[in-house]
Amino acid sequence: MTESEVKALMAAFGAAFRAGDADAAAACLADDFIWQLPAGTGDPRGKWLQGREATHSYLRERFAEQAAGQGVRFSDSSMEILGDVVLLRYRVRGKAEDGRAIDAMGLDVFRVADGKLLSKDAYWKYVT
Known part of the structure; x- marks a missing residue:
């Protein structure tokens, strides 16, 4: 995929995620x-999906x-495209499933191919 194709895919996934549109987000994913x-x-x-x-x-x-x-909200994102790998840095705030407050910096590592997202591996840095 070209860098512009990767940017368009990530923009579509991000817009769907921010809008809470599960159908549009899933349309960006490989089977x-x-x-x-x-x-x-x-x-x-x-947890794995x-x-x-x-x-x-x-x-x-x-x-x-x-x-x-309920749940979490994301802000302050920045993206770096490295061929078929995308690094997305962000801040996440909200409540965990157990009610615990979350305020963390996050990093998602995406793999892309053939116009779809192949994987998303998410990491958060918690402040205790």
Whole structure:
């Protein structure tokens, strides 16, 4: 993919994410998309979502929580494109599922190919 194609894909995914549009976000994903979330239980790699359908379902739930004033919000993002890898840095604030306050800097590492997102690996730096 060219850099402009990668930028367009990331812009479409970002716009869908900000709008809480799970359908439009899922349209940016490859069928076998993998998302490694920054936290989870029982696995030091965090929670894994495998496949576009599993991710679509997760996003519908997550966006419903955000619409109800729960969950997290993102700001202060910057993106760097390195061929088929995209680094996205941002700030995340809100509440964790257990009610704990979150204020962290984050980094997502995306892989892209053939006009779709192949994977998203998310990392957050927590302040305690």
